[in-house]
Amino acid sequence: MTLKNGQLLRQQAYIGGIWCDADSKATITVRNPYDGSPLGTVPNLGAAETARAIAAADGALPAWRAKTGKERGAILRKWHQLIEQHSDDLALLLTLEQGKPLAEARGELNYALSFVEWFAEEAKRIYGDVLPTPRGDQRLMAIRQPVGVVAAIIAWNFPSALVTRKVSPALAAGCCVVLKPSELTPYTALALAWLGEQAGIPPGVLNVVTGDPAPIGSELSGNATVRKLTFTGSTATGRLLMQQSASNIKKLSLELGGNAPFIVFEDADLDEAVQGLMASKFRNAGQTCVCANRVYVHSTVAEAFGAKLRAEIERMRLGNGLDQDVTIGPLIDQRAVDKVSRLVADATAKGASLLAGGRLAQPGTLLFQPTLLDGIADDMDIAHEEIFGPVVGLCTFESEAAVLARANDSESGLAAYFYTADLERVWRVMEALEYGIVGVNTGAVSNEVGPFGGIKESGVGREGSKYGIEEFLELKYVCLAGKSLNAAR
Numbered sequence: 001m002t003l004k005n006g007q008l009l010r011q012q013a014y015i016g017g018i019w020c021d022a023d024s025k026a027t028i029t030v031r032n033p034y035d036g037s038p039l040g041t042v043p044n045l046g047a048a049e050t051a052r053a054i055a056a057a058d059g060a061l062p063a064w065r066a067k068t069g070k071e072r073g074a075i076l077r078k079w080h081q082l083i084e085q086h087s088d089d090l091a092l093l094l095t096l097e098q099g100k101p102l103a104e105a106r107g108e109l110n111y112a113l114s115f116v117e118w119f120a121e122e123a124k125r126i127y128g129d130v131l132p133t134p135r136g137d138q139r140l141m142a143i144r145q146p147v148g149v150v151a152a153i154i155a156w157n158f159p160s161a162l163v164t165r166k167v168s169p170a171l172a173a174g175c176c177v178v179l180k181p182s183e184l185t186p187y188t189a190l191a192l193a194w195l196g197e198q199a200g201i202p203p204g205v206l207n208v209v210t211g212d213p214a215p216i217g218s219e220l221s222g223n224a225t226v227r228k229l230t231f232t233g234s235t236a237t238g239r240l241l242m243q244q245s246a247s248n249i250k251k252l253s254l255e256l257g258g259n260a261p262f263i264v265f266e267d268a269d270l271d272e273a274v275q276g277l278m279a280s281k282f283r284n285a286g287q288t289c290v291c292a293n294r295v296y297v298h299s300t301v302a303e304a305f306g307a308k309l310r311a312e313i314e315r316m317r318l319g320n321g322l323d324q325d326v327t328i329g330p331l332i333d334q335r336a337v338d339k340v341s342r343l344v345a346d347a348t349a350k351g352a353s354l355l356a357g358g359r360l361a362q363p364g365t366l367l368f369q370p371t372l373l374d375g376i377a378d379d380m381d382i383a384h385e386e387i388f389g390p391v392v393g394l395c396t397f398e399s400e401a402a403v404l405a406r407a408n409d410s411e412s413g414l415a416a417y418f419y420t421a422d423l424e425r426v427w428r429v430m431e432a433l434e435y436g437i438v439g440v441n442t443g444a445v446s447n448e449v450g451p452f453g454g455i456k457e458s459g460v461g462r463e464g465s466k467y468g469i470e471e472f473l474e475l476k477y478v479c480l481a482g483k484s485l486n487a488a489r
């Protein structure tokens with residue numbers, strides 16, 4: 001790996017401003033999912049080191065919290081500047097450890113930067129309220145204060161954006177953070193932490209613990225000093241963290257699995273709808289929680305839509321994310337390949353037609369072909385499970401009411417998409433969809449301004465946007481009483 005600045009490849013954890021190894025000296029090897037080659041190692045920390053990171057964050061809290069929003073915002077702006085300055089190296093690291101094409105890695109870094117910029121600005125805008133008093137001898141206020149020490153646990157699919165979407169609002173609010181990146185993709189997070197150190201984030205304010213998720217996650221959720229846990233990952237892990245956090249009633253944000261419906265009505269612009277589906281479905285090889293997962297096309301346009309979609313899918317180039325012309329990279333690991341293979345096999349065994357792809361491009365790799373299935377029925381596993389891979393399954397529908405019932409028939413409630421030219425239908429369908437995010441005539445909904453998050457088993461809380469900082473603040477109600485206040489009114 002040739003980085004312009006070799007210091008960005010950090011192979012140690014970061015606790016209390018010190019780069020360190022595991023107490024046991026145990027390490028985990030990080031591999032390139034394209035060819036399995038080792039990129040390096042990171043320390044395999046356990047509960048003891050995690051507890052030390054929490055103590056370091058707690059120790060740094062009084063001074064960080066005492067800074068003004070403007071001062072914290074200035075440090076975040078410096079961090080932003082350094083991330084931007086090193087974005088070539090960061091994109092390279094991201095592609096090497098995660099597999100997504102370099103152009104997508106650059107796109108993700110811009111997305112990551114947008115959260116740092118946004119929350120650097122929001123740091124100055126943490127307002128309170130003076131409330132109308134019900135009694136002449138009292139004055140009422142609500143003020144916002146940082147929640148305290150924050151644990152942030154992130155998934156491997158967006159190694160930079162998930163860091164900045166959680167860490168920037170936490171730091172802006174005056175909280176200190178213990179960050180646990182995925183053991184599959186730790187290097188981007190560690191490089192970001194190193195840039196944070198260069199930007200002047202004081203020791204202990206941002207800590208990074210690497211290693212196996214179980215002991216670290218259980219310390220982060222069970223330790224009462226951590227007052228807020230923010231997690232992006234599977235619904236199963238989110239449920240476990242929620243249970244473990246119940247012992248000390250932590251504030252929680254959980255961004256969990258999705259099962260997004262994508263509906264193409266008969267009056268939709270089919271070319272636009274195909275482009276929207278490609279953007280939503282194949283971003284990060286389909287490994288995105290907001291990816292289109294169930295595609296419902298009105299029966300009168302299904303054939304035309306399927307033909308256009310197939311042509312686009314056949315144009316994709318699968319391979320090494322570092323190659324210029326590659327548009328889709330490998331899946332993250334063998335478990336992901338096994339799941340996608342099982343879903344395709346189940347669908348074809350139950351009568352779906354395979355129109356494109358359907359298997360690994362080369363045995364022994366993680367390169368799963370972009371795949372198109374037609375004739376998906378509700379009894380197939382793919383109609384209910386989150387695919388998390390480059391597979392589109394087409395179903396047809398006849399009426400708005402019927403497709404809405406099918407779209408809402410899910411425990412998940414993260415993102416939903418639909419295409420139509422009918423303005424009244426836009427309102428009707430948007431209001432009826434039981435999802436936290438709805439894309440209307442677009443497959444790309446993620447940015448720093450929109451509140452990102454789901455309902456039902458897709459989680460709790462919102463990230464990004466003007467609402468995102470609230471997750472790291474507590475509201476304190478102050479009631480001031482005094483007899484002489486009556487006279488002052």
Ligand SMILES: O=CCCC(=O)O
Pocket residue numbers: 157158161287288289290446452
């Ligand atoms: O998969 C989770 C994040 C995806 C996004 O921010 O659009």
